[in-house]
Amino acid sequence: MKIQVLGTGCAKCGxxxxxxxxxxxxxxxxxxxxxxxxxxxxxAFGVMSxxxxxxxxxxxxxxxxxxxxxxxxxxxx
Amino acid sequence: xxxxxxxxxLPLLVxxxxxxxxxxxxxEWLTFSxxxxxxxxxxxxxxxxxxxxxxxxxxLLVLVVFGVGLIRTFFTPERTRRTLAGxxxxxxxxxxxxxxxVTPFCSCSAVPLFLGFVxxxxxxxxxxxxxxxxxxxxxxxxxxxxxxxxxxxxxxxLATGLAIAIGAGWVLGRLRLEKHLExxxxxxxxxxxxxxxxxxxxxxxLDRAQQAVREIVGKVWLYVIAGIAVGAGIHGYVPDGLxxxxxxxxxxxxxxxxxxxxxxxxSNAAGIIPVVQALLEKGAALGTVxxxxxxxxxxxxxxxxxxxxxxxxxxxxxxxxxxxxxILAVGYLFNLVF
Numbered sequence: 001m002k003i004q005v006l007g008t009g010c011a012k013c014g015x016x017x018x019x020x021x022x023x024x025x026x027x028x029x030x031x032x033x034x035x036x037x038x039x040x041x042x043x044a045f046g047v048m049s050x051x052x053x054x055x056x057x058x059x060x061x062x063x064x065x066x067x068x069x070x071x072x073x074x075x076x077x
Numbered sequence: 078x079x080x081x082x083x084x085x086x087l088p089l090l091v092x093x094x095x096x097x098x099x100x101x102x103x104x105e106w107l108t109f110s111x112x113x114x115x116x117x118x119x120x121x122x123x124x125x126x127x128x129x130x131x132x133x134x135x136x137l138l139v140l141v142v143f144g145v146g147l148i149r150t151f152f153t154p155e156r157t158r159r160t161l162a163g164x165x166x167x168x169x170x171x172x173x174x175x176x177x178x179v180t181p182f183c184s185c186s187a188v189p190l191f192l193g194f195v196x197x198x199x200x201x202x203x204x205x206x207x208x209x210x211x212x213x214x215x216x217x218x219x220x221x222x223x224x225x226x227x228x229x230x231x232x233x234x235l236a237t238g239l240a241i242a243i244g245a246g247w248v249l250g251r252l253r254l255e256k257h258l259e260x261x262x263x264x265x266x267x268x269x270x271x272x273x274x275x276x277x278x279x280x281x282x283l284d285r286a287q288q289a290v291r292e293i294v295g296k297v298w299l300y301v302i303a304g305i306a307v308g309a310g311i312h313g314y315v316p317d318g319l320x321x322x323x324x325x326x327x328x329x330x331x332x333x334x335x336x337x338x339x340x341x342x343x344s345n346a347a348g349i350i351p352v353v354q355a356l357l358e359k360g361a362a363l364g365t366v367x368x369x370x371x372x373x374x375x376x377x378x379x380x381x382x383x384x385x386x387x388x389x390x391x392x393x394x395x396x397x398x399x400x401x402x403x404i405l406a407v408g409y410l411f412n413l414v415f
Contacts (some may be wrong), residue, residue, distance in 0.1 A: 001213055008383075010185030027273055039386070041262075048154045048193035049186040063154065067288070 003075070004034045004044045007051035008061075016065045024032075027063040029059035080281060097136055103381045104129035123313030130225070138217065138294055138301065145179075145216040146289030147245065149292060150282040152180045153189055161199045161207070166250050169203035174242035177210030184380045191387055192262060195229035201258075202250020208384075209400055210242035213375030217297060218346035225308075227352045234412070241371070241403035248399050257392035296349035304351025306415045324361035331365045332408035336401055339372025349373050364411030371404045 005020060013035075020033050036042060036054075041057025045054060049063030054076070060074050108114055108128050114121035144179045157180045182190070187208065194204040214235060223231035266386055277285075354364050381393055388396070 008185055008188065010183070012183065012185065039192070042189055043196075045093055048158065048190050049181070049183070050189060063183075063186065064285075 001031050002056050003031055003037050004054040006036045006047055009037050012065050019068050019071055022068045034041050036045040090313040100133055117308050119313040123309045126312045128307035132222045134301055137220045139290055141216055141220040142290050142293045144285045146286035147282055148179055149181045150285045150341030159198050161203055162197045166200055170206040170243045170246045171204045174210040174239045175208035177207045178214045180249055182211040188387055200250055202246045205249045206242045206246025209245055215236040215346055237407045245399045247405045254392050257389040259411050262387050300347040308351040315359050324365045326362040326412050332368050335365050335369035336372045336404055339369045339380055340376045342373045346374055353410050362412045363415050364408040367411055368404050376400055
């Protein structure tokens with residue numbers, strides 16, 4: 001499993017990284033969260049609003065920071 | 078959709094209106110009977126102002142942020158981009174300015190959004206209309222203006238904010254500034270794996286709206302209270318007409334001065350509006366104050382720094398220049414009319 005957080009480095013992106021890590025802990029998954037901050041790489045995902053979460057190359061959502069429970073649900077599915 | 082949820086939300090709304098309706102008599106009773114302060118004293122005036130305005134503004138904020146949060150679940154940047162992609166300039170500018178108000182936007186996403194729009198063939202001027210209106214016409218500003226000054230000032234702010242976004246975007250489009258984009262912008266090709274639109278039911282939308290309330294109100298409430306406290310102090314203690322000489326109508330230079338001071342200042346709407354209220358009350362002219370507020374909220378240095386990654390200096394300067402000119406025009410217009 002590969003998890004990436006797309007964001008240019010604002011407060012919300014940091015928050016999403018923290019919450020994603022918490023959600024992974026909740027699911028007992030040992031996966032490191034990769035941060036993607038290069039704007040061209042972000043654009044390559046077709047994302048226009050940051051932060052966004054990418055699981056195994058698929059964009060799950062963009063432009064918001066869900067809570068830990070919702071994140072766990074998203075990652076699990 | 079869970080029906081139960083409406084049974085909770087609707088009575089809450091009724092309770093909201095009921096409390097709101099009786100805030101004024103309640104605050105007066107609290108200040109002048111319970112405390113008990115004399116309405117004729119400065120302290121009495123200041124405390125009555127604070128006790129009435131704080132719950133009033135916070136209640137309005139919760140309601141409007143919830144409403145706007147709900148509306149925003151119907152708009153995404155992706156959908157807005159699709160709407161704007163095929164539009165011609167004039168119509169496009171108007172739609173972009175309107176969509177800028179309702180599309181969720183955070184200034185840290187300004188660059189990917191800009192790239193995404195340009196990539197999809199949205200004209201440069203139309204993209205600018207969106208980028209101007211999104212921060213300038215914001216819901217927190219509108220609520221505070223409505224709560225503190227009434228619907229006329231709030232309406233004026235909305236209308237002139239949109240007019241500047243439309244006008245400045247149109248002018249920037251005429252100037253043919255495409256050559257001042259950073260060269261890599263036009264080479265960037267967006268991946269085809271664009272995020273799919275999520276399917277949301279009403280339950281999800283209400284969740285999102287609640288989340289918006291928690292996030293936004295949680296972030297700004299302290300600024301609001303601090304601002305109202307300052308406003309209350311000025312309301313009670315500063316003599317009337319003090320600001321008239323510096324920011325009054327007859328001081329023609331005060332409008333450009335307000336813009337010059339406002340641009341490098343960066344504050345959210347919640348922090349700046351109670352200050353504005355204090356200025357207005359003590360004799361500052363409406364146009365001058367409006368110009369100051371728009372310069373602070375609408376044109377911010379941090380956003381320019383972010384945009385510098387995709388725009389060359391001449392384009393940044395043209396952007397700031399045209400918008401500042403629009404703000405000046407609005408300032409003078411209002412000082413002339415009112």
